[in-house]
Amino acid sequence: MSTTIQLYGGRKIDIKTGLFINNEFRPSANGSVLTTPNPATGENLATISAATAEDVNAAVTAARTAFETTWGKKSTPSQRCSLINKWADLIEANIDSLAELESVDNGKPVWMARDVDIKDSIGCLRYYAGLADKIEGRTIEQEDGIKIAFTRAEPIGVCGQIIPWNYPIQMFMWKVAPALTAGNTVVIKPAEQTPLSALRLAELALEAEFPPGVLNVVNGTGAITGDAISRHMDIDKIAFTGSTVTGRKIMEAASKSNLKKVTLELGGKSPVVVFDSVDIDQTANWVCMAILFNHGQDCCAGSRLFVQETIKDKFFEVLKRKIEEIEIGDPGVETTFMGPLVSRQQQEKVKKYIQHGLEEGAVCLTGGEQTLAHLPEKFKDGFFVPPTVYTNCKKGMKIVDDEIFGPVLAVQTFKTEEEAVQLANDTAYGLGAGVFSQNASQCMRMVHALKAGTVWCNQYMVLSNAVPFGGMKQSGFGRELGIEGLKEYTQTKAVHWNYGEEISWPLNGTNI
Ligand SMILES: NC(=O)C1=CN([C@@H]2O[C@H](COP(=O)(O)OP(=O)(O)OC[C@H]3O[C@@H](n4cnc5c(N)ncnc54)[C@H](O)[C@@H]3O)[C@@H](O)[C@H]2O)C=CC1
Numbered sequence: 296m297s298t299t300i301q302l303y304g305g306r307k308i309d310i311k312t313g314l315f316i317n318n319e320f321r322p323s324a325n326g327s328v329l330t331t332p333n334p335a336t337g338e339n340l341a342t343i344s345a346a347t348a349e350d351v352n353a354a355v356t357a358a359r360t361a362f363e364t365t366w367g368k369k370s371t372p373s374q375r376c377s378l379i380n381k382w383a384d385l386i387e388a389n390i391d392s393l394a395e396l397e398s399v400d401n402g403k404p405v406w407m408a409r410d411v412d413i414k415d416s417i418g419c420l421r422y423y424a425g426l427a428d429k430i431e432g433r434t435i436e437q438e439d440g441i442k443i444a445f446t447r448a449e450p451i452g453v454c455g456q457i458i459p460w461n462y463p464i465q466m467f468m469w470k471v472a473p474a475l476t477a478g479n480t481v482v483i484k485p486a487e488q489t490p491l492s493a494l495r496l497a498e499l500a501l502e503a504e505f506p507p508g509v510l511n512v513v514n515g516t517g518a519i520t521g522d523a524i525s526r527h528m529d530i531d532k533i534a535f536t537g538s539t540v541t542g543r544k545i546m547e548a549a550s551k552s553n554l555k556k557v558t559l560e561l562g563g564k565s566p567v568v569v570f571d572s573v574d575i576d577q578t579a580n581w582v583c584m585a586i587l588f589n590h591g592q593d594c595c596a597g598s599r600l601f602v603q604e605t606i607k608d609k610f611f612e613v614l615k616r617k618i619e620e621i622e623i624g625d626p627g628v629e630t631t632f633m634g635p636l637v638s639r640q641q642q643e644k645v646k647k648y649i650q651h652g653l654e655e656g657a658v659c660l661t662g663g664e665q666t667l668a669h670l671p672e673k674f675k676d677g678f679f680v681p682p683t684v685y686t687n688c689k690k691g692m693k694i695v696d697d698e699i700f701g702p703v704l705a706v707q708t709f710k711t712e713e714e715a716v717q718l719a720n721d722t723a724y725g726l727g728a729g730v731f732s733q734n735a736s737q738c739m740r741m742v743h744a745l746k747a748g749t750v751w752c753n754q755y756m757v758l759s760n761a762v763p764f765g766g767m768k769q770s771g772f773g774r775e776l777g778i779e780g781l782k783e784y785t786q787t788k789a790v791h792w793n794y795g796e797e798i799s800w801p802l803n804g805t806n807i
């Protein structure tokens with residue numbers, strides 16, 4: 296079962312379309328399929344298998360067997376390190392076609408898929424592979440010469456992972472790399488909007504010769520496949536990235552089934568605070584990056600901008616100019632900064648928010664309801680949305696309060712640092728936050744005051760595989776990346792060891 300996908304420049308790639316279970320691509324138990332469009336044109340790109348609850352069972356059985364035999368209980372850290380590195384090498388060798396595949400399925404520019412998402416994902420695999428033999432417990436001194444206690448950091452078991460469509464390859468690796476490194480096995484469900492790159496990654500894992508059952512990829516819908524994973528009685532941990540609404544459902548399903556461990560990386564409405572000491576040109580660049588990278592389809596997009604009143608006119612003028620310079624169009628062209636959004640549904644959602652902004656009395660600095668008239672005919676049914684900035688925003692407006700997940704920026708002004716902190720923290724979310732100021736003491740005060748899992752100073756959106764990422768408040772819990780991300784895939788076993796004490800029986804108050 297395979298299909299040919301048209302890439303750019305007349306290139307093509309053959310993709311296996313089945314579910315990847317126990318190192319085999321197979322159709323779903325009842326023949327279910329789903330289709331995925333090319334977001335730039337709206338045309339159907341591929342039809343692939345969609346997993347039923349029965350297929351999820353088969354994947355979990357394969358993962359359990361691998362955990363109990365080849366991978367979890369029997370592999371050595373250096374074996375895991377070497378296989379994960381081999382997979383990284385194969386991905387690197389196929390980076391160009393993989394980037395084009397990601398771009399045609401997701402809509403993001405091909406350079407972004409290649410030079411950001413996939414390069415970081417290869418780095419993520421190598422970072423965790425390097426940690427495989429550095430997973431450690433500790434000894435805790437007890438009675439000298441008689442007893443010792445120590446801890447072991449053991450793998451958790453079979454991990455269910457449910458990922459979104461905004462960074463299909465990167466989210467796949469943020470979850471799979473630490474899980475496999477620690478000795479767990481995986482059943483992962485990609486988003487139904489972007490199922491293709493995961494199938495190619497599975498093919499490359501097969502080529503790397505991972506044992507059967509270690510990695511299982513089950514495409515499908517959230518309501519069927521995702522739900523079956525969340526409720527499964529033999530999945531030990533679930534890791535999720537996506538909307539807060541779905542995060543709540545997953546937590547509920549986990550609590551009503553086997554109390555599997557849960558980590559959630561959810562939505563955001565991240566603030567970016569600009570003080571009047573900044574270099575306006577540079578800061579405007581970072582503000583564009585904060586809201587427009589990946590078309591604003593980012594959980595930590597800087598979607599609420601707070602500018603100190605003293606510089607607002609100049610700042611708005613520069614920001615408007617920079618946004619209007621952006622190249623929007625063909626994601627296959629290297630100079631394109633913005634392609635289409637991922638789906639018709641996401642396009643309609645974002646357009647609705649653009650409409651709300653006008654109705655709620657915000658002032659449109661750029662974008663708005665304008666159509667992208669310059670787009671060529673072949674993209675007329677694509678899911679494009681113009682980057683849009685609203686000023687005169689205030690709390691209570693939908694564009695200020697809701698996660699839009701698109702290129703829409705809501706701008707407010709402030710007078711004092713205290714006011715900036717109050718406005719920035721006035722949200723249910725706590726994923727990212729940015730502060731721009733030439734005053735280091737002010738930056739440090741803001742770092743302490745902002746309630747977010749990541750705070751960027753004089754930059755935004757920059758991540759590192761070595762630095763933990765995750766949310767506070769309703770943006771979720773648990774961390775990905777860094778050593779913290781690996782620890783989410785181990786569980787602590789405490790061992791109390793007696794090598795000298797004998798007890799008399801029955802115990803009483805004199806011989807204890
Ligand atoms: N934090 C983030 O990175 C993301 C946030 N979102 C937000 O969510 C909004 C809606 O996008 P969706 O794609 O509908 O998000 P979603 O949270 O529903 O989808 C993310 C993943 O969860 C799965 N899923 C959906 N329902 C499920 C269920 N009942 N049980 C288990 N898994 C389930 C989906 O199939 C997908 O793989 C976006 O507009 C955006 O605001 C979306 C994607 C990523």
Ligand code: BAL
Pocket residue numbers: 461462536592593594595
């Ligand atoms: N930018 C970090 C990952 C995410 O958006 O889900």
